[in-house]
Amino acid sequence: MALSLTEKQAIQSFQERVVIPSQSKLVILDFFAEWCGPCQQLTPILEEIADQYADRGVRLVKVDVDKEEFIAQQYQIRSMPTVYVIHGGKPIANMTNIRTITHISSMLDNLIKSHDISTAAKY
Numbered sequence: 020m021a022l023s024l025t026e027k028q029a030i031q032s033f034q035e036r037v038v039i040p041s042q043s044k045l046v047i048l049d050f051f052a053e054w055c056g057p058c059q060q061l062t063p064i065l066e067e068i069a070d071q072y073a074d075r076g077v078r079l080v081k082v083d084v085d086k087e088e089f090i091a092q093q094y095q096i097r098s099m100p101t102v103y104v105i106h107g108g109k110p111i112a113n114m115t116n117i118r119t120i121t122h123i124s125s126m127l128d129n130l131i132k133s134h135d136i137s138t139a140a141k142y
Contacts, residue, residue, distance in 0.1 A: 029089045036080050038108040044076045045127065045136055046105040047114070050096045052084050058100040061118060065102070068123050076136035077127060106134050 022030070037046050049065055051058035062081075069079035084091040084099060094101070104112040104127075112130060117123050130136070 026089050029087060033082075033087075033090050037105055040078060040080075041105040041108055043136075044078055044106075045072075045111075045130055045134070047077065047079045048103045048105050048110075049079065049081045050084055050091055050094065050099055050101040051081055052099050055099045061100050061102070064118065064120055064123070068120060068127070071124070072127055072131075075127075075131055077131070104130055106130070106136075 037048060040046055047065060047069060049058075049061070051062070065079055069077060082090055084096055094103075100115065102114040102117075103110040104114060111134065112126060114123060114126060117126060
């Protein structure tokens, strides 16, 4: 079955925002919905972490499951928030159940070390 133009555009956008940067960085991929209360509570935590870790090769990409339904379907998103860490175009960690800055920081520190994320990587 051929992809629609909208689906092709969604894939291209996702490639540019997530897959390509994840070749040299860790991308925190946050699947959320505007109407999701827990998503709204998690957003400031993820944004703070992304700011703290930006110079260490980490970036945050948010995917609104209502606006980017095709991408959410590809990841088989069933509940929100769902949060993955992407590297090399693939999920390497699931942060969905981690909700504190301390625990997220610890996980990111370990992932940065184990995946040799370059702080000089610019994208």
